[in-house]
Amino acid sequence: MADFMTSTHRAKWIFSPQKLVEKYEAANQRARQTLEKCGATLMEVDVDGSLSYPEPQTTANDSAEKHSRIKPLSIEEEQCIKVFYENKLQEVCKNFHFPHKIQATALIFFKRFYLQWSVMEHQPKNIMLTCIYAACKIEENHVSAEELGKGISQDHQMILNNEMIVYQSLEFDLIVYAPYRSVVGFTDYMKEFCNAGEDELQTLKALQNTATLEIDKMMLTDGPLLFPPGQMALAGLRTSNALHNVVDFDSFLSRILSHQNSMHTMAELQESLDAIDSWVRKYRSPSEKELKHINRKLKSCWGLSSHDEGKKREKKSKHKSKKSSNEAQNT
Amino acid sequence: MAELDPSKKVADRYLKREVLGEGTYGVVYKAIDTQTGQTVAIKKIRIGKQKEGVNFTALREIKLLKELNDPNIIELIDAFPHKGNLHLVFEFMETDLEAVIRDRNIFLSPGDIKSYLQMTLKGLAHCHKRWILHRDMKPNNLLIGPNGQLKLADFGLARIFGSPDRRFTHQVFARWYRAPELLFGTKQYGPGVDVWAAACIFAELLLRRPFLQGSSDIDQLGKIFAAFGTPSSSQWPDMVYLPDYVEYQYVPSPPLRSLFPMASDDALDLLSKMFTYDPKERISVQQALEHRYFSCPPLCTIPDKLPRPPPKKETKASDLNPNEGPIVLSPPRKTRRVMPGRDGLEGNSLQGDKIDDNHSNFKQSIDDTTGKNDPAPMSLDFSVFGLKPPNRPTINSADKTHLKRKLDLEFQ
Structure with missing residues (x-):
């Protein structure tokens, strides 16, 4: 779907x-x-x-007492x-x-x-x-x-x-829609965006893998109930890109926005991605x-x-x- | 949490009316939705303690119909469990395309046929755009509402496509509507299979009888080749690589015009594009809708003005003249429409028996009492194939034992 x-x-x-x-x-x-x-x-x-x-x-007579305990x-x-x-x-x-x-x-x-x-x-x-x-x-x-x-x-x-x-x-x-598919889609798009050759394809693969791991973390937060999967995918890719340094992420984002006739502005999108990141940072295992x-x-x-x-x-x-x-x- | 308490729902929201049909899945009855005043059809599916839990077919239907919203697709209004049954609430539909096709009192003008085909293709286009294959297109799954709107129903075999390398079962569709690639056992296929079935329905509208009535899978291919000629490898290069490919003796194709003497040139052109052998070359539903057949006169009849049989609710069992009983045109149900675990494809996810769609069962149950051994209408012309008419399948006692056995197995 x-x-x-x-x-x-x-x-x-x-x-x-x-x-x-x-x-x-x-x-x-x-x-x-x-x-x-x-x-x-x-x-x-x-x-x-x-x-x-x-x-x-x-x-039981003691129920009231028990309940209170x-x-x-x-x-x-x-x-x-x-x-x-x-x-x-x-x-x-x-x-x-x-x-x-x-x-x-x-x-x-x-x-x-x-x-x-x-x-x-x-x-x-x-x-x-x-x-x-x-x-x-x-x-x-x-x-x-x-x-x-x-x-x-x-x-x-x-x-x-x-x-x-x-x-x-x-x-x-x-x-239900998970961000994993979107990560694959956006990575494909990135290939076109940076006109990737053989070497870049390797880096892009690594970028995609890191983003997927990043998404695994997001999936454990309240993120999936708060954000659409596409935004979570982009947040994952942004974090991953910061590590692998493949594209200029801001211009990649604005390219996506211009292509998709998006109802969001760049600022709104950035804000969502920041919010997703902060959910991941806030996450705590007891x-x-x-x-x-x-x-x-x-x-x-x-x-x-x-x-x-x-x-x-x-x-x-x-x-x-x-x-x-x-x-x-x-x- | 009030909405999670279903015990009140039937009583609170749906006023039960008469039973419309009964089958292996349970009962279908008519009801009034008191919230909207709308007439609805409620499919009751027994839950029971089954080994594999909630019925697969029902789940497929629910999950897909929940996401589909189109004037040419049946609306699933509600789904809820109540007293040991899963209830699916659909908009109420008066009749179906099979009843229209076989009603000999109905004359279908070229504009009527065009309108019915267009609505079929529009519903299908909505599915394909959302990466859903219907996989069970046939006239009695195309329901017709009170205002003449045709809607795709029975999504129990439907599924999502488009994942790379995902393999599917080829045991889908009633045989007469099965595309040649499925008959040759392909595991990877796409929306073309629905287009082929839609072409069969188009042909059936033109001929007023099922077009390619094979008695077995082998025979079905024989019928297809007799109509369009044995495909050459240049016509369909991938054919020889299909899993169940067998070579057929060469037969030339008769002119399409000879099979459909009454059809317009545009109709024949569209038909031949939908009946293209190579699924890669076959016209897509969207392209079919843009074909000049639909833009050239005669224009599509508006749905409200389409001829259709008197609504079923008007016929009381006692009024039925046995000689006018409806004739079942469907092929005999395959004892196993799907092969569980075959080649390990789709796992045993298909072992959940197909819920028989309410309408065919309704019709079949009428047949039992009225039109059981009706002869085939003599007006049918099988001479084009030089064959005797195939035995018109009706539900016989053997089938009924089978149904019963199935019932015993499922709900003990």
């Missing part, structure tokens, strides 16, 4: 920074309320996308968890040798999903795997759920259980210690820490995996 201009991506999924914060706040707030009401936040999801909230624990995650803490799993997502995709396109699609799915939900409501590990599975399907590079599950020793039924809620949370807008602490908190929000609950869920998942193996035999 080469028509970003008329895409759902452009029309519905590029936000202002304020709007993003509002969305994160809304999801966090809802999870907090659920925690207050029910003492846990994790939702049960069914294959058909139907959801149920945790049941309020009314019987469980603290919800802050938005910043939620962000740390997402950062962790987004890195994991890239790792899993690399291990499976999936093309960049699939990794990027999965990442964008994951980010869009958690615009609608808090990590307290849906376990990010499961959602991450389902996003990878869905991205493979959507990009026509199908990998079976079983194979995917096996590759990382996870229950594949869980992947399938979450598939519908993922599509639904994406509002069924399943075609320390292991921090993560451990947040994860413990998160688990108690889910209601998985209490002894009873843990057992119940274990049984349930056993039951499910038995069922799925039966199904495998039948088909």
